[in-house]
Amino acid sequence: MSEKVSFFNLSIYKILRKEQPFLDQARIRLLYYGFFLIFVALGALYLSVYFQNQTMLANTSLVLMGSVVVLFKYLTWRPHWQGVSHALLIVGTLVNTSLVYISIQTVNIITVQVIIIVIVFSFYMLGQSWGLIYSLLNTVPVLVFMIIEFNNGYVIGIKPNKIDQSTIIISLFANFILLIFIHSHFYTAFLKNIKHLKDSSEEQNRLYNKMEAAIEKAEKSALAKSEFLSTMSHEIRTPLNAVIGMSNLLMMGSPRPDQKENLEILKFSANNLLAIVNDVLDFSKIESGKxxxxxxxxxxxxxxxxxxxxxxxxxxxxxxxxxxxxxxxxxxxxxxxxxxxxxxxxxxxxxxxxxxxxxxxxxxxxxxxxxxxxxxxxxxxxxxxxxxxxxxxxxxxxxxxxxxxxxxxxxxxxxxxxxxxxxxxxxxxxxxxxxxxxxxxxxxxxxxxxxxxxTEPMPEPVAAVPANDPSADGGLSGLRVLIAEDNMVNVMLMKKLLGKWNITPTIAENGERAVEFMQYGNFDIILMDLQMPVMNGFDASKEIRKMADPRKSQIPIIALTASALFDIKDQVYEAGMNDYVSKPFKPDDLLEKLHAHAPGKMA
Missing domain, CATH: 3.30.565.10 (Histidine kinase-like ATPase, C-terminal domain)
Incomplete structure (x- = not known):
């Protein structure tokens, strides 16, 4: 209960709660209104047997009326319908047994009706287990009585009360009313419960459909977010690649001390910006479960x-x-x-x-x-x-x-x-x-x-030639490099960087031009940007892999990407490329990839 009910409460509305199941509310209503019917029926029986001087039946009626009043008051104060139901069934069982063995000392239609009411009431109110227990408690003693009476006759030292026709009529009428009321009440409750379940099922279906729509929307949103991050990453990393790359090139050119200090500041700031971008992208990748x-x-x-x-x-x-x-x-x-x-x-x-x-x-x-x-x-x-x-x-x-x-x-x-x-x-x-x-x-x-x-030993690491040594060409002098890149700033950066290693690259402004260059020229390695107009790096790589000349179709292709797509690595390999370098890259990283995939030029 959300608030305590006064002892003097008589209203049913104060003992019902909205959060209660329909069947529990129906059980409380059955007890509440059923007590009125029982009290009226017992009052009529009491008057009938009292004027016939049937003392035991009259006293029994008074005891039952008192029990009904006490249980009704308890229900309206503390609506523990299970406890009230048990108490009512125990009283009914004791009265039914006392009627058979003491008051009337016989089994008649009234006794049978009372047993039926107890059975129906116990099953509806307390469920199968308790319904079975109270059914046995009421039927077994009556069956035992009937066996005793059939075999030996039942005789005790108390004179039984005789029930006249008017009392039988009143009892039958009251019992029928109670049976009809119990069945009608629970039939209505069951219908309401079924309707409620149906409405709940429909509501659940609506919610499920909404949930599916929300999931689909969330998936589209996640895809859009992923694509947005990829695009923004590409747009941010591309100029960063130029800033960091040019800083590295200038640092490799033996700058004056004052220039070197400015370049260090420029490089530090660019690296800080790159670290922030990488943190956001890494966290997004982790949160997406990729x-x-x-x-x-x-x-x-x-x-x-x-x-x-x-x-x-x-x-x-x-x-x-x-x-x-x-x-x-x-x-x-x-x-x-x-x-x-x-x-x-x-x-x-x-x-x-x-x-x-x-x-x-x-x-x-x-x-x-x-x-x-x-x-x-x-x-x-x-x-x-x-x-x-x-x-x-x-x-x-x-x-x-x-x-x-x-x-x-x-x-x-x-x-x-x-x-x-x-x-x-x-x-x-x-x-x-x-x-x-x-x-x-x-x-x-x-x-x-x-x-x-x-259990296998790690191979000895191969010493790499430092990329920041301006006098070193890394053993790649004369390497024939095709660069597919549409961004002119990055083209200029790549030319300057490769020039430090005595490499003069050929530039293709898009994937289609890269395929054409491969058809009519000879190269040792391709540096392939992924996002280009006309034909992107993925499609261009696939076209190159289809060429008839095995020297061309098997040429090493290194992807240059500023993308943040979670599966970019898989896409690169699926397109037939051999490796990839993320922009902005360090000169050392690119030099290492060139050494790894163009070993013939290192001899």
Whole structure:
């Protein structure tokens, strides 16, 4: 009940609740109005037997009338219809048995009607189990009485009351009214319940249709979002590619000290912008469930050195002491896992540690906590002496677009996506992050990760020629390169960059022209932009793969893409391309791809 009902309440409307099922409301109404009918019937019986001087029947009628009044009052005060139903059935069972064995000492039509009423009432009110129990409690004693009377005759020391015809008529009439009322009431309730179920089913169907429409709309929205991100990514990364690329080229040209400082600022700002774009795209990819984890061989020690190599320089620029400590037992092990995602996780944690530490130390520890020969469990720890985190803010720092406070965001900047990406990547692998932090003293982020161990040794790494060495051509001098690119700024950038390696490329302004160049010319490798007018890079690659000359159809094709589509890698390979480089790219990355796919020119 939402509010307590007064003891003096007599209204049914105060004991009914809207949230109650139809059948429960029907049971309460049956009791409420049924008590009136029973009381009137018992009153008529009492008058009939009283004027006939049938004392036991008159007293029984009075007891029943008193019971009805008490139960009615209790129902209107505390509407526990189950308890009231049990009490009424127990009283009815006792009265029925006493009538048969004591008051009238026989089984007649009134007794049978009372048993029928008890059976019907118990099943409707309390269900199958209790209905069966009360049916047996009323029928078995009567059957036993009939057997005793048939075999030996039933005789006790109490004179039975005789019921005249008027009492029988009143009883039969009252019993019929009660039976009709019970059946009619529950028939109506059942019809209402069936209608309610039908309406609920129709409403559920409507809601299901709405849900399907909403899901379809959400899927279209997600697709539109994905395409929008891809387009925006392409539009943002394309000029960024030119800014970062030109900065790299100018840095490779031995600039004056004042020029070098300006270029460093330009390159730093462009890289910061690129990091923000990448964070948003990475988080979108993770949230959409499009992340697929690789399971490839790698050396964890080398990976950690590569991740922390650039970060050590950043820490030293701030005057911080950076220490990387990798368990020596991991040096000789080749593990299976996803080095790209590990890089993403550690890079974000270390970047945060450096960002929020003004003075002191940064520790990165990698410890083998369990070695089972075929698998190892590794603990990663990133600790700093930075600003620390308040205890009540520990949960919120892992929420997307959130930092500990507005003051933190204003002072240190950033998107607030770094830790959210770390948390999501760990959760997708069934892992949890532990954070220990004290405000003003620093923070420590820890997690464990299990890796299968390879039984094969890792091949020795091949030393690459530094791309920022202006005197080095990387062993690619004279390489015949076809570049399919429609953006003139990127064309100029590629010409200047390849010129540093003594390569003079051929430029095709779209995919169709690239196919034509391949038909009439000879090249060693193709750098293929994906989004171009007339014919895009995918279709152009497919056309090239169909050429009859195997030297042309099997030419290495490297995709150049600024797209953020989640399945861009799969699309590149499905189109027949050999590899891809994401814009904006580092000269080292492109040089590495050229070495990998044009090995004949390296001799």
């Amino acid at each position: 992340v697929v984890f690789e399971n490839i061989k790698f050396n964890l020690v080398e990976l950690m050195n590569n991740i922390c190599g650039g970060q050590i320089l950043k820490a030293e620029e701030k005057g911080l002491l950076f220490k990387l400590d990798v368990d020596s037992s991991l040096r000789s092990k080749v593990l299976f896992g996803d080095p790209t995602r590990i890089t993403q996780i550690i890079f974000n944690l270390v970047s945060n540690a450096i960002k929020f530490t003004e003075r002191g130390n940064i520790w990165v520890r990698v410890t083998c906590v369990e070695d089972r020969h075929n698998t190892v469990t590794v603990n990663f720890s990133v600790r700093d002496t930075g600003i620390g985190i308040e205890n009540d803010s520990l949960a919120s720092i892992f929420e997307p677009f959130t930092q500990e406070s507005l003051a933190t965001t204003r002072k240190y900047g950033g998107t607030g996506l770094g830790l959210a990406i770390v948390k999501r990547l760990l959760e997708l692998q069934g892992l949890q992050m532990t954070v220990n932090s004290t405000r003003g003293y620093g923070s420590e982020f820890l997690f464990n990760m299990e890796f299968p161990v390879s």
